[in-house]
Amino acid sequence: MATILITGGTGVVGRFLSKKLKDKGYSVATLGRASKNGSEINTYTWDIEKNEIEKEALEKVDYIIHLAGANISESKWTAKRKKIIIDSRVKSAQLIFEKLKENTNQVKAFISASAIGYYGAISTDKIFSETDTPANDFLGETCLKWEQAADRFEELGIRVVKIRTGIVLTKQGGALAKMITPIKLGIGSPIGNGKQYLPWIHIEDLCDIYIKAIEDAQMKGVYNAVAPDHKTNRDFTKTLAVVLRKPLWFPNIPALVMKIIFGEMSVMLLKGSRVSSEKITNAGYKFKFPNLKETFVNLLVENTK
Numbered sequence: 001m002a003t004i005l006i007t008g009g010t011g012v013v014g015r016f017l018s019k020k021l022k023d024k025g026y027s028v029a030t031l032g033r034a035s036k037n038g039s040e041i042n043t044y045t046w047d048i049e050k051n052e053i054e055k056e057a058l059e060k061v062d063y064i065i066h067l068a069g070a071n072i073s074e075s076k077w078t079a080k081r082k083k084i085i086i087d088s089r090v091k092s093a094q095l096i097f098e099k100l101k102e103n104t105n106q107v108k109a110f111i112s113a114s115a116i117g118y119y120g121a122i123s124t125d126k127i128f129s130e131t132d133t134p135a136n137d138f139l140g141e142t143c144l145k146w147e148q149a150a151d152r153f154e155e156l157g158i159r160v161v162k163i164r165t166g167i168v169l170t171k172q173g174g175a176l177a178k179m180i181t182p183i184k185l186g187i188g189s190p191i192g193n194g195k196q197y198l199p200w201i202h203i204e205d206l207c208d209i210y211i212k213a214i215e216d217a218q219m220k221g222v223y224n225a226v227a228p229d230h231k232t233n234r235d236f237t238k239t240l241a242v243v244l245r246k247p248l249w250f251p252n253i254p255a256l257v258m259k260i261i262f263g264e265m266s267v268m269l270l271k272g273s274r275v276s277s278e279k280i281t282n283a284g285y286k287f288k289f290p291n292l293k294e295t296f297v298n299l300l301v302e303n304t305k
């Protein structure tokens with residue numbers, strides 16, 4: 001079976017994807033900032049600032065999945081933090097590109113994460129699709145640079161796939177863990193006017209899309225990875241409360257409060273439009289979890305070990 005190298009493989013998506021790939025018989029290695037002693041998975045290290053990458057990391061790799069990136073919601077978007085967010089995605093891809101360019105390589109595809117932030121922090125009636133242009137805001141700019149860094153691998157004859165991802169719903173970590181706490185405490189409520197859309201995807205579906213991008217040589221270019229069930233922030237909160245059997249007593253959290261707490265980053269919570277899943281579906285992908293309520297039941301009720 002092919003060998004897959006995952007950058008940022010220690011993150012929420014990387015851990016889940018590594019396990020799924022291993023279970024399918026792939027040989028999996030990760031590339032990260034620190035080596036992980038005792039890990040079941042081969043781990044290689046890199047130092048992006050110093051342009052260093054462990055030589056063996058790229059030696060026998062058939063596919064690279066680029067997930068590395070500083071978390072976008074971990075801290076306020078100061079100028080310094082914005083640079084870290086962009087560099088960790090772009091300079092890291094550039095480093096791999098330069099190292100591959102130095103020697104002949106056997107890499108068949110470079111598959112990069114991207115995000116629906118490409119379409120911008122706006123609330124409209126429009127349903128965004130892959131042919132839309134990037135937004136002129138921080139996330140739009142970040143995703144554009146991230147995708148352009150991925151596109152460079154085409155110069156080496158490597159197939160490039162970019163997965164524009166919605167909010168990933170998973171049992172462990174990620175956005176859902178943060179959303180359920182206030183609801184469980186009985187203090188949950190929609191954010192702002194609650195009408196902003198929240199494009200989402202079950203982690204199983206996202207990882208299966210990555211695996212399809214490895215196995216389906218016809219996949220090329222950009223694909224949205226979002227479920228077809230378009231839900232607003234209000235729908236999301238209500239559905240979560242129903243599944244957790246909790247009441248929603250409180251009025252919406254005012255937008256101003258979010259702006260004071262989160263600064264510019266609050267746009268991620270206050271704005272959002274619908275995003276189309278048509279292209280990936282037309283490419284033959286069938287969602288296992290197309291429906292939000294069933295996804296919550298799967299993650300929070302059926303699957304609570």
Ligand SMILES: NC(=O)c1ccc[n+]([C@@H]2O[C@H](COP(=O)([O-])OP(=O)(O)OC[C@H]3O[C@@H](n4cnc5c(N)ncnc54)[C@H](OP(=O)(O)O)[C@@H]3O)[C@@H](O)[C@H]2O)c1
Pocket residue numbers: 007008009010011012013014031032033034048066067068069070071072084088092113114115116165166167168169174175
């Ligand atoms: N989860 C979501 O809802 C979501 C939605 C849209 C897009 N995405 C994108 O999908 C990718 C994977 O998401 P995730 O949820 O698994 O992310 P995550 O849990 O935050 O993990 C990302 C990994 O990137 C590496 N990393 C962190 N800071 C870094 C830095 N400054 N420089 C280089 N590497 C750094 C870390 O790996 P090491 O410690 O091993 O280096 C980390 O485990 C990310 O690029 C993310 O932006 C995620």
